[in-house]
Amino acid sequence: MTVIILTACPPGLRGHLTQWLLEISAGVYVGHISTRVRDRLWARVVDMAGAGRALMVFQVRGEQRLSFLVHDHHWIPVDLDGVTLIRRPSGSSVNPALPAGWSKAAKRRRFGRRGRPT
Structure with missing residues (x-):
């Protein structure tokens, strides 16, 4: 089984993927394809993805x-001792205004609406 998820890709790429895979939701494609087709399809995705x-x-x-x-x-x-894990960007690199590890809701509970400790 192969799953391809696209975000903000051109419609031409989405149309090309529907020749090989089923689109089960907007930008989500699934199907059973051979390794050769999968590799060529991925090369096409990388070429056509644009931004x-x-x-x-x-x-x-x-x-x-x-x-x-x-x-x-x-x-x-990221491969970690033979197990592939997905490394997420740290909270500070995504939004530098928030302290790392704090959700917006937790920050509001602790610091209130104005950003001062309550």
């Missing part, structure tokens, strides 16, 4: 039985 982002999850042999490929995505797959 958009793409993520592909596919089945492989191994402990997790799946692997990831990303294109212009903030979340990056």
Whole structure:
């Protein structure tokens, strides 16, 4: 099984993917394709994505039985002792105004609406 998720990609790419995969939701494509087709399809996605982002999850042999490929995505797959994990950007790099590790709701509860401790 192969899953491709597109964000902000041109309509031509989306139309091309529907030749090989089913679009089950906006920008989400799934299907069973061979390794050769999958590799060529991913090369086409990278070529045609433009300023958009793409993520592909596919089945492989191994402990997790799946692997990831990303294109212009903030979340990056990282191999850690044979297990692939997704590294998210830290909170401070995404929004420098928020302290790292604090959600907006927790910050409001602690500091109130004006940003001062209550």
